[in-house]
Amino acid sequence: MTHLGLPVRDVQTSQLFYSTYFEFDPASAQRYEDGTVIIRNASGFDLALHAVASDVGPLPDFLHFGFRRSKPTEVRSLLGRLVSDGVEIIEQFDEPGHVSFKCLDPDGHRVEVYWESPTSV
Known part of the structure; x- marks a missing residue:
């Protein structure tokens, strides 16, 4: 895309x-x-x-788009900035292998920022 x-x-x-x-x-x-x-x-x-x-109208709860980050610290850092600036955070995870959050943009679009550890195949 x-x-x-x-x-x-x-x-x-x-x-x-x-x-x-x-x-x-x-x-x-x-x-x-x-x-x-x-x-x-x-x-x-x-x-x-x-x-x-x-x-913009009501959007289904599952509808979102996201940005992958290369390190979990990048996700946490951006989350801190958004929280400090009063951006609404609607979901948050911080676990081994997965760090993510979703916030709302000014129109209510759900935006995810995440890091996942590489999986071996």
């Missing part, structure tokens, strides 16, 4: 959120006539933020 499109109420607020916490480069922003703004991270993943006139 190389991109994800999200409906958002306020493109600037969402762009700031994903740039601040998930390393999307604001300088990469491309704006389109329909109000969509696409921002890119260093891995080349495109996040398309599409402005909607009304509330």
Whole structure:
């Protein structure tokens, strides 16, 4: 997968959120006539933020997307920043072999950040 499109109420607020916490480069922003703004991270993943006139609406509990981190300390560090900044954390695990959390973005989209130990096959 190389991109994800999200409906958002306020493109600037969402762009700031994903740039601040998930390393999307604001300088990469491309704006389109329909109000969509696409921002890119260093891995080349495109996040398309599409402005909607009304509330994003209720989303199913299972619906989420995630960012893998290479070390459990990276997950814990980001979790600490988000908590300090008042971002709502809805789920959290810190076990041997698995560290993760889910938070809500400004529109209620569930975002997971996780690390899992490599499994041998």
